[in-house]
Amino acid sequence: MMPTVSDICTKEIVSINIKSTISDAIKLMTEKNVRSVLITEEDCKNYFIFTTNNAIEYKIKNLSLDTKLNELNLPKIQKIDANVSVLEITNKDDLISEYFIVLDQGKVVGILSQTDIINNIDPQMLLQKQTISSIMLQYTVQTVYENEATINAIKIMKNEDVDSVIIIDDERKPLGIFTTKDFLNIVSETADFTLPIKKYMSSPLETLPKDVKIYEALRFIRTKHFKRLIVTDENDKIAGVITQQELLRLINNKWMEVIRDRGLELSKINDELMKKTSLLEATASQDFLTKLYNRRKFDTLLQYEIEQINRYQGREMSMIIIDIDNFKSINDTYGHDVGDEILKELAEILTKLSRNSDVVSRWGGEEFALNLTHTAIEDALFVAEKLRATIERHTFSNNLKITCSFGVSQFRTTDKANDLFKRADKALYEAKNTGKNKVVLERL
Template sequence: MNNKPTILYVEDEEDIRVNVIRPLGYFSRELFVACDGREGLELYEQHRPDIVITDIKMPNMDGMEMSKAIKEIDPRQHIIITTAHNESSFFIDAIDLSLDGYILKPVDFEIMEKKIDIIVEQINIKKELERQIVLTNEVSQLQDNCMIVLDIDDRLIFSNEKFLKFSDSKDIDEFIEKYTCISRLFVEDDNYFYPKELESKSWIEQLQEIDSSSRTVSMTSVQGDKKIFLTSVQHIEDTSHTIITFTEVTTMEAEKKEFRQKAYTDELTQIRNRTYFEEKFSTEIDRCKIQNNSLGFMMLDIDKFKDVNDTYGHQIGDDILVEIAQLIESKTRKSDIFSRWGGEEFVMILPDTTLKDTRAVAQNLRGFIESHTFVNDLKITCSFGIAELEKDDRQKSIMKRADDALFRAKEAGRNRVEG
């Protein structure tokens, strides 16, 4: 394991604690150990480890209470729960706290190492993304920027040569004749600032209403190349003039986009991951409620997947996960949001879809998977739990109904759709 993390391990049972400490010591750069939630919280505040691994039921303060307290200190803290329980109420609490997953007891150290590896990769990607943002801001101060000066009425009164060259204008008069307004150079793009047609506010006022780090605009060069610029607006009080600089950050924006893509992609299956799903789900729920549209949701789980891993090995298991992800993604609409939830479990958001239509989609997917021949000529089936957005639903409640339905599908013999 590269770039080993610091880990806090919290477990009240001594025999379990002793058994787990040795492999955790190998997985970590530095290991802190606590016997209950209260001691764990104290150690967390002292050392701020990269990852917290904790039992649930403990004296003084249980694992969920400690996790909640830690999340109040740092909402981004990575936490894994170890538990002997497999109850839906626990999973709902875990979702509510945005925990990174759970490991059933007795602890499978191979699974533990994989979960730690995944979190370490996420930490590294986030650090690199933060580095890129800092680098963008630093370089923007050093570049030879495009610069313009506007008067009190936002009329262009000066520009440097680089700006004129970019706009293919020999002087300010020619630029004004071509474009009439600076914002006419901007290209409409959902990822960057583009002014709205408002009589009450100029494009500069609209630009200044957003966070300074988001004041990026897209413009097309004379050669037809799309360029991205970070803008800076400075008002000169004595003269009522406004200086605007445009710093090209095209390459850096492309790198940020690449790292953002990695942060939202499941490393094994290359589909969207849980982080992306959780960010999008709340947005879709709000959108459907505002527009009074239906919203379908499904959870699916590969049947007897542990048997596959035990019989054929984890590499074959990984190959099947990849193949199932590809099969399902090939059958989804562009508007659907299909993600790996964790392990052998996947989730899908189906915007503008009723429960009846969600069931039909799930049945089609179930049959498609059942009829497919996987690696090693294996036949695989999946169980599905479905639900439809209701008036008072939030993410937790609709997921609970789908999770309960998935449990019923498993109990009823697997390879079926419930909900």
């Protein structure tokens, strides 16, 4: 029988009132050895979560630890009935959310997280012949050299949207790991963030070989209470990272197989699970705010296009990097909600003025990237100028006018993906520093 949410949720809730400070929340998390606390309002209408990721964000922004929690833009937690089955909750559109508040007849009885789901899955349900390398994420692990300043590692975690970085020596051999939990421990002690990251890393680094079976990896993550697995190759070099999110997707696929075997009785749930799988795949490739491709998906498609160029010869490709001019002043003056609306409207403009074959993505913050296939740099210049003029004429939310700066580069046969980006980014930097609201071509 499929367990219910009430069966698997965490019932020992660590909570704090919304009128408390960031400092109070961090002290409580450190004292209770948890990565998140439930924030409650006095009328109990809404619930919020304060996590280690929030603590990192406010540290980078130099926000005072005396700031009240009710002054922060914390996300509300979705409420889930305690009697809902674990299978049903995987069909909800916001499974990507990390936490749910569990209610039984209106009373809070627990919090459900992805970790709770992981810890209550029988490993024998999963594939016992497939190795962990077959589901390993295909993107570069974020690494930091041992003598780099701690604040640099924290900024990488924030900018790359990861909850850990691997610490390496000069020979790129792994020495340890720095996670959001490590950050939480040191921020509560007001540590010196200019010191080398090796002072605060956790070591030795516990890893698994890429040929380990998936069910063994699940046992490992349950025993160690890790949020991620670090996977190594045959030379003991880091091969990649697998998060709990990836394991949940694997479990979801396995459940679909079980349901198909049970026949017509559960055909409706089976259809919903199919839709859920497609949604998860789309979500992994999509920027949450603008609905454009995210940076990881852009990198994947760019690498594919480069392989096609190298294979078939004669193709051309250009890249445009776009940055909103003076965007910080918009957020400071009108607030982040208005800033978010501008980002969404700009994403619509970029999409409407692009071809179906072009790849439009949000690169990060107020930066966007366009990969123009079968396009020489002269044509990319025309596209960039058209975009620049359209944006300048457009009236955005709150009756605001904005401008953007553009950097343009063209792929060369000796290029790697990063070379193409670096030249476009350098051209963008020149545009920003020579008056803004202009298009600058790469300099070879």
